[in-house]
Amino acid sequence: MRIVSIVSQKGGAGKTTLAVNLAVAATNSGIKGALIDLDPQATAANWGDRRQTAIPSVISAQAARLLQVLKQMSEIDWVFIDTPPAISNTTIVAVRAADIVLVPSRAAIFDLDTLAPQS
Numbered sequence: 001m002r003i004v005s006i007v008s009q010k011g012g013a014g015k016t017t018l019a020v021n022l023a024v025a026a027t028n029s030g031i032k033g034a035l036i037d038l039d040p041q042a043t044a045a046n047w048g049d050r051r052q053t054a055i056p057s058v059i060s061a062q063a064a065r066l067l068q069v070l071k072q073m074s075e076i077d078w079v080f081i082d083t084p085p086a087i088s089n090t091t092i093v094a095v096r097a098a099d100i101v102l103v104p105s106r107a108a109i110f111d112l113d114t115l116a117p118q119s
């Protein structure tokens with residue numbers, strides 16, 4: 001299993017859009033993909049509810065349960081984790097669990113400013 005966490009402390013950076021598109025692209029490529037939504041706003045989980053298919057599966061989870069949830073997904077090849085817009089414990093848990101961390105950012109100064117370390 002490969003785990004990809006999508007993180008950014010900036011809201012609206014494109015985390016959920018990237019996560020759901022990667023999960024669908026993986027599935028369309030014949031890869032067993034799944035999406036874990038760690039954001040309490042549950043945008044990705046709501047997206048999953050509106051779809052007419054259960055593939056890729058979308059699991060709404062809490063950071064404290066992430067490792068247990070991942071253990072139950074041993075048949076999945078690629079897991080994409082959507083996170084809330086903050087450098088919180090949830091983000092740290094998602095980053096620690098990941099093989100790859102993606103930080104979406106648009107080429108605009110407000111987005112690029114958020115990449116600098118915050119005190």
Ligand SMILES: Nc1ncnc2c1ncn2[C@@H]1O[C@H](COP(=O)(O)OP(=O)(O)OP(=O)(O)O)[C@@H](O)[C@H]1O
Nearest residue numbers: 010011012013014015016017018039043083084085
């Ligand atoms: N690559 C992109 N190009 C243009 N618009 C985009 C792109 N990615 C996302 N958007 C749009 O930007 C808005 C915010 O995207 P999204 O919800 O994915 O961000 P987010 O980082 O998950 O937000 P939040 O921090 O609130 O969870 C949406 O309207 C989405 O359609």
Ligand SMILES: [Mg+2]
Nearest residue numbers: 015016039043
């Ligand atoms: Mg989001």
